[in-house]
Amino acid sequence: MFKFYKIMFFNSLMMGTLISISAYSWFNMWIGLEINLLSIIPLMKSHNNSYPAEAALKYFITQALASAIILFSVLMMLNFSEFVPNNLNYFYMLMLNSALMTKLGAAPFHAWFPEVMEGLNWLNGLLILTWQKLAPMILIMYNLNMKLFLTSIIIISSIISGIMGFNQISLRKLMAYSSINHIAWMLASMLNYKTIWFNYFMIYSIISINIIILFYYLNIFYLNQLLITINSNKLVKLLFIMNFMSLGGLPPFLGFMPKWLVVNNLINGNYYMMSTILIIFTLVTLYFYMRITFSSLMISLNENIIKLKKINYFFMIFINMLILLSLLMCTIIFNMY
Structure with missing residues (x-):
């Protein structure tokens, strides 16, 4: 049963993000981020186990620290911009961008992200992977005047996500490191044209929803569960x-x-150089995706003879087919004109 308080907090979560991205001042932006943070904490609560409470605490502490740094740097920039030399103002802008990167979960400010993902169920994990990225990314887009800092974050994120994704047996951590890799691509897409970022974010969100719907329906969290469960339906x-x-x-x-x-x-x-590094480390992430898929294809597992609970696959299969074939359909349709 979907509880009323969850609907209320979900609405205020959406509202907090929209306040942030449409704010005229840094202070209103900070208020929107705080509403967003305080709304997601009750959504993480679960009656079944205590892991979401631990994940919510980790998430709250990290995000509250980042919010405090944002507020401090904004106040310092507003108060001392007339009296302090430009290089110190640059330092406060660096603080602000670092705090936004922490909220986003970009490397090297990423340590909280896989740990929080590990404690959540799939629907809350989907929120962290998609919607919670929206406000910090748009706010980073508003002040893109630190190209060297942004470039270094992109390169570090792609390298760390490629390396740390190896030897993961937890699908939630795997999705977290995959998300860090996509964060690097999204930040790179901001450098020239903002429209590409919007396209990337939408498509990444759609594919993540697709994968997480599969995991949610099948109720799997680890690789060995995946290899057993996935054999029940070709x-x-x-x-x-x-x-x-x-x-x-x-x-x-x-x-x-x-x-x-x-x-x-x-x-x-x-x-x-940046495009080369992004391509190389995306090939690394693609390698461990392929390793999972090859395992599910090649490892000899007997199919279950025990009747599992009946799952209605129609909705899941319809949405998946629609999204997977959308690039092909768009290509065919636009080539006709």
Whole structure:
């Protein structure tokens, strides 16, 4: 049963993000971020186990610290901009951007992110992976005057997500490190054209929803559960494999399009080194996605003869097929005109 307080806090969560991204002043932006933070904490609560309470506490402490740094840096910039030399103002802007990166979960400010994801259920994890990225990213987009800082964050995020994703057996941590890799791509997409960022964010959110719907319906959190459960339905196995390939950015699938746009944009802006590093470490993440899919295809597991609870797969299969084939459909439709 969906409780009333969850509907109320979910609405205020959405409202907090919208206040932040439409604010005229830094103070209103900070208020929106606080409303957003205080709304997601009750949504993390679970009666079944105590892990979400621990994850909520970790999330609250990290986000509250980042909010305090944002407020401090904004106040210092507003009060001392007339009296203090420019290089100190640059230092406060660096503090502000670092705090926004902490809220976002970009490396090297990412340590809280996999730990919080590990304690949450799939629906709350989906919120952290998608909606909670929106406000910090748009606020970073508002002050993109620190190109060196942004470039270093992009490179560190792609490298750390590629390396740390290895040897993960928890699917939630795997999704967290995957998200850090996509954060690097999204930050790179902001450098020239903001429209590419919007396209990337929308497509990443759609693919994440797709994958997490599969995990949520099948009620799996670890790799060994996945390999056992996925054998019960061949079509679900195929959809799962195709979704992970789409998340990695393989060409026939929808996930390839935003990465192609970002690489094209970076090369046009002469960011050759950055685009090379992003491509190499995305291949690393694609390697561990493929390792999961190959395991599910090649490891010999007997199918269950015990009758599992009946799951209505129609909605899940319909949405998956629609999204996976959307790049192909768009290409065919637009080529006709």
